[in-house]
Amino acid sequence: MAVDWGPTATLETLRERARLLAEVRGFFAERDVWEVETPVLGHGGSTEVHLASLSTEAATSAGRERLWLQTSPEFAMKRLLAAGSGSIFQLARSFRDGEVGRRHNLEFTMLEWYRPGLGLEALIEETAALVARVLGRDPGPLRRRRYRELFRDALGIDPFTESLEALRRLAGERGGLSMADSDRDGCLDLLMSFVIEPTLGRDGLDAVVDYPASQAALARHHRDPEDGARVASRFELYLDGLELANGYDELTDAAEQRVRFTEDNLARRELGLPEVDVDARLLAALESGLPEGSGVALGLDRLIQLALGKASVAEVIAFATPRC
Amino acid sequence: MANYSTNEFKGGLKVMLDGDPCSIVENELVKPGKGQAFNRVKLRNLMTGRVLEHTFKSGDSLEAADVMELEMEYLYTDGDMWYFMKTDGSFEQYAVEKRALGDTGKWLKEQVPYTLTLWNDNAISVAAPNFIELEVTETDPGLKGDTAQGGSKPATLSSGAVVRVPLFINEGEVLKVDTRTGEYVSRA
Numbered sequence: 001m002a003v004d005w006g007p008t009a010t011l012e013t014l015r016e017r018a019r020l021l022a023e024v025r026g027f028f029a030e031r032d033v034w035e036v037e038t039p040v041l042g043h044g045g046s047t048e049v050h051l052a053s054l055s056t057e058a059a060t061s062a063g064r065e066r067l068w069l070q071t072s073p074e075f076a077m078k079r080l081l082a083a084g085s086g087s088i089f090q091l092a093r094s095f096r097d098g099e100v101g102r103r104h105n106l107e108f109t110m111l112e113w114y115r116p117g118l119g120l121e122a123l124i125e126e127t128a129a130l131v132a133r134v135l136g137r138d139p140g141p142l143r144r145r146r147y148r149e150l151f152r153d154a155l156g157i158d159p160f161t162e163s164l165e166a167l168r169r170l171a172g173e174r175g176g177l178s179m180a181d182s183d184r185d186g187c188l189d190l191l192m193s194f195v196i197e198p199t200l201g202r203d204g205l206d207a208v209v210d211y212p213a214s215q216a217a218l219a220r221h222h223r224d225p226e227d228g229a230r231v232a233s234r235f236e237l238y239l240d241g242l243e244l245a246n247g248y249d250e251l252t253d254a255a256e257q258r259v260r261f262t263e264d265n266l267a268r269r270e271l272g273l274p275e276v277d278v279d280a281r282l283l284a285a286l287e288s289g290l291p292e293g294s295g296v297a298l299g300l301d302r303l304i305q306l307a308l309g310k311a312s313v314a315e316v317i318a319f320a321t322p323r324c
Numbered sequence: 325m326a327n328y329s330t331n332e333f334k335g336g337l338k339v340m341l342d343g344d345p346c347s348i349v350e351n352e353l354v355k356p357g358k359g360q361a362f363n364r365v366k367l368r369n370l371m372t373g374r375v376l377e378h379t380f381k382s383g384d385s386l387e388a389a390d391v392m393e394l395e396m397e398y399l400y401t402d403g404d405m406w407y408f409m410k411t412d413g414s415f416e417q418y419a420v421e422k423r424a425l426g427d428t429g430k431w432l433k434e435q436v437p438y439t440l441t442l443w444n445d446n447a448i449s450v451a452a453p454n455f456i457e458l459e460v461t462e463t464d465p466g467l468k469g470d471t472a473q474g475g476s477k478p479a480t481l482s483s484g485a486v487v488r489v490p491l492f493i494n495e496g497e498v499l500k501v502d503t504r505t506g507e508y509v510s511r512a
Contacts, residue, residue, distance in 0.1 A: 050360050098331050098361070098382065101353035175362065175379045182360075182381075189359035194379075197356075215359065236357070246357050299357075 008320040013308060017316055020134050020304055021091065024111060027133050031126075033087040033113055038076030040093055041067040044279025046075075047264035052097035053276055068277065069095040072110050072297050074218070075282040078250070081114055081293075082285035089113035091300065102312040103242065106321040109300040116293035120249045123294040124207045124235050127245050130298070131205065131237065135307045139239055140204030147211050147231075148224070151188075154196050159188050160212060160229045167191075185214055200238035208236045218257070219248035237298075244303055247296030254286035325388040330363040330380050338370075338391035341378065345370045345389035345443045353382070370441060370448055373426070392442045398432050408447070411437055420447040428452045430485040431503045452503040457512040458482050459498050466494040479508075 007014065025035065045053040045068030054069040070076070073092035080088055094110040111130075115123055128142045151159040155170065164184055171187035172179040174194055179187055200206040213221045216232030224231045233249035251257055258278075265275045301313040314320035328339055333351040340346070346367040355361035361382035368375050370391065380386075396408035396418060405419040406429070418440060422429070424447050428438065431452040439451040463479035476488040479499075487501055489508045498512040 048358050050355075050358055099353060099355065101351075104353055104355070176377075177379045177381065186360045186381075189356050190362060192359070193354045193356055193362065243357055 007318045008314045009316050028089045033089050036088045036090050038073050045276040046071040047261045047276045049267050054095045054097050073112050075279045079285040082290045087115050100321045105313050110297050111300040112297040114295035116291035120294050128205050134303050142205045145206050145208050150196050198241045201240050206238045218251050245298035249294045252290040327385040329385040330382050338389040339386040340389045345391050390444050395437045396440050418447050424448050432483050460495050466492045
């Protein structure tokens with residue numbers, strides 16, 4: 001059988017991609033946000049329960065060590081922020097085990113940036129401006145959509161107060177599977193992915209805000225004005241039914257961060273998932289002081305896919321995972 | 325049999341779903357950035373040929389189906405069953421029911437190799453080769469000089485299939501036919 005050695009993206013697309021990367025760099029240069037490069041490998045990894053990290057073993061000056069491939073450049077960039085970098089961005093190759101498909105590639109390019117002193121609202125505006133710049137056109141109005149309102153409108157339920165039993169029934173019906181042993185967030189994730197997400201970002205950009213507190217490990221929390229429920233200072237940006245970016249008003253409290261890492265690993269143990277080494281250097285950096293501010297991670301391959309009108313990320317990546 | 329987890333799913337993998345053997349057509353990951361992952365999977369039910377969509381939580385697994393595809397020559401029918409023989413020199417024969425034969429029944433010709441799908445060693449479907457050569461047993465007389473007109477007429481072939489053929493085709497001619505579309509290709 002013939003070996004598929006050629007690229008999964010056309011050369012014309014790859015040239016366009018190169019041009020869009022230059023646009024991204026231009027966008028940040030104009031805003032005085034400087035580009036950094038941090039290691040793909042680290043001694044600690046992401047403990048997020050639903051992110052599967054890859055790891056490797058390497059001989060280093062400390063002997064043979066286990067090193068984690070980053071799921072995003074967040075931890076290293078926060079250490080630069082704590083060291084006083086100011087606003088920074090990175091085009092970082094990131095890795096998530098098992099994530100391969102039309103919208104996913106095992107290794108992908110995360111465009112991540114941090115803005116000390118900038119609030120979440122201003123970051124939403126800036127992210128929308130970056131998206132428009134890369135698209136090369138006006139994507140339409142930027143709308144704020146509260147997580148809670150989305151569920152009320154689409155499903156007639158309050159995601160914060162609905163009983164677990166009712167959530168399981170609804171998610172099971174909508175997904176056509178048994179959700180009997182799923183937790184609240186699992187049910188909400190299904191409803192978000194299968195019912196709500198496909199409707200988002202049509203004729204405009206949708207910034208979903210005020211997530212349940214349980215769905216943002218590294219974000220600050222605030223009180224929902226409606227009834228004081230704890231919500232996360234997080235946003236997700238959607239265009240054409242695609243989740244493009246995830247931003248936080250960043251958690252700067254080292255003790256709180258340590259607790260959330262520990263809780264993640266406990267949850268991992270209960271689910272039979274491997275525990276991940278906690279990034280002690282990140283915690284130390286937070287203890288020394290992280291400037292207040294916000295940060296966002298954007299899946300650049302997806303944005304380029306939309307900019308160039310392609311049907312999958314594989315069509316904008318030189319050698320997508322199945323052919324790497 | 326072994327079990328396959330969703331992250332081992334790929335096109336062509338044979339698994340059991342609700343008691344029927346199925347072949348995976350497509351496996352799409354659905355996952356919010358940091359949320360729980362699901363797999364939206366398209367499967368072909370090998371008993372009915374129907375394609376269905378099913379959602380799994382990532383990490384769920386399905387039992388493997390003992391399904392094999394083998395090339396066999398068609399031998400004969402006794403009216404109840406259709407008999408095929410392995411082409412590996414073993415002379416081993418398989419009897420196929422009408423239900424498993426399905427639409428392929430109208431494309432049968434002795435000594436032509438077909439692809440039989442076996443589940444637990446029973447034939448559950450038969451696929452004809454993409455192109456087959458069959459003799460015209462019945463059609464209206466050919467019209468001379470009509471090769472350019474592009475008209476067509478029905479013709480019955482030796483296997484029983486009826487296909488549209490150009491007006492110049494006569495009984496007794498052997499034609500090449502595409503079994504996937506049921507369309508005339510050329511004179512053989």
